[in-house]
Amino acid sequence: MALGTDHVTKTTADKFIPEIWSDEIIATYKKNLVLANLVKKMTFKGKKGDTVHIPSPTRGNATAKAASTQVTLIAATETEVVVTIDQHYEYSRLIEDIVEAQALSSLRNFYTEDAGYALARQVDTSLIQIGRAVQGGGGTAAYSGAFSGADGTTAYVAGANTGLGAITDAAIRRSIQRLDDNDVPMDGRFLAIPPSTRNTLMGLARYTEQAFVGEVGANNTIRNGEIGNLYGVPVFVTSNADTTSGSTACRIALLAHKDFAVFVEQMGVRSQTQYKQEYLGTLFTADTLYGVKELRDGSAVALAVPA
DSSP states (O other): OOOOOOOOOTTTTTTHHHHHHHHHHHHHHHHHHHHGGEEEEEEETTTTOOOEEEEEEEOOOOOOTTTTTTTOOOOOOOOEEEEEOOEEEEEEEEEEEHHHHHOOOOOHHHHHHHHHHHHHHHHHHHHHGGGGGGGGGSSSSSOOOOOEEETOOOBBTTTTTOOOOOOOOOHHHHHHHHHHTTTTSSTTTHHHHHEEHHHHHHGGGGGGGGTTTOOOOOOOOOOOEEEEETTTEEEETTTTTTTTOSSSSSEEEEEEEEEGGEEEEEEEEEEEEEEGOOOOOOOEEEEEEHHHHHHHHHHHEEEEEOO
């Protein structure tokens, strides 16, 4: 019996093929996000505009109530944080017909995974660079608000590399105290470190003890990049820990609370393909649109460590 002519061809399945690309890219993107999963996240998907206004109320204090007296009213002029959605990043490749005809399907897998990883890396980089402005810093590559990874007290000076040092237990404890002194909640804190600092921690006996859980146990939730828990603070490794300017290679470890910054996503990762006859190839593009901003200056501490 003849099978007929209702075949599934590349033409009839054309609308399905980009969906496969999108699914693979989004899966890889989500798998490689570290910082974006730790800070405050807001969705702006499907909404028009390029600015988000986030109220920033002032904490109030309790007042003793005296007998037969009126309650003490709290009145504060509240402020706001304005987030501009101006981060638009893309990843594009033009795949010529000869490549599509001769290459293995693994090439497509590489492109989709590479696109997802590249966009995730960019989002994380944008977030960790906000660490330049914490603790009253100037918000530049100089990290004027950062402290030494060696003691957590000495101010880091990028040009002279003053205060640059491998992370120590004392620096971590001092940084935790800074958050405690600023009344930053314990819940929601994290420590994001570069690979060089992970190498340092693995060489310190202190972190093989129960103060540091190197293996995430069965009763804990494994999150992207998480390698353990230190003094009640989850530790995450990211290759996107920002590099500062200076004569000696330096990177930044960031101890922070999730409310120190906000990530506003207006357009999640999408993928598009378009055949370009003039090049006899298919243009593949993945992109995302978002904005990031510091929310609470005292809710994060940047530590300068060797790259």
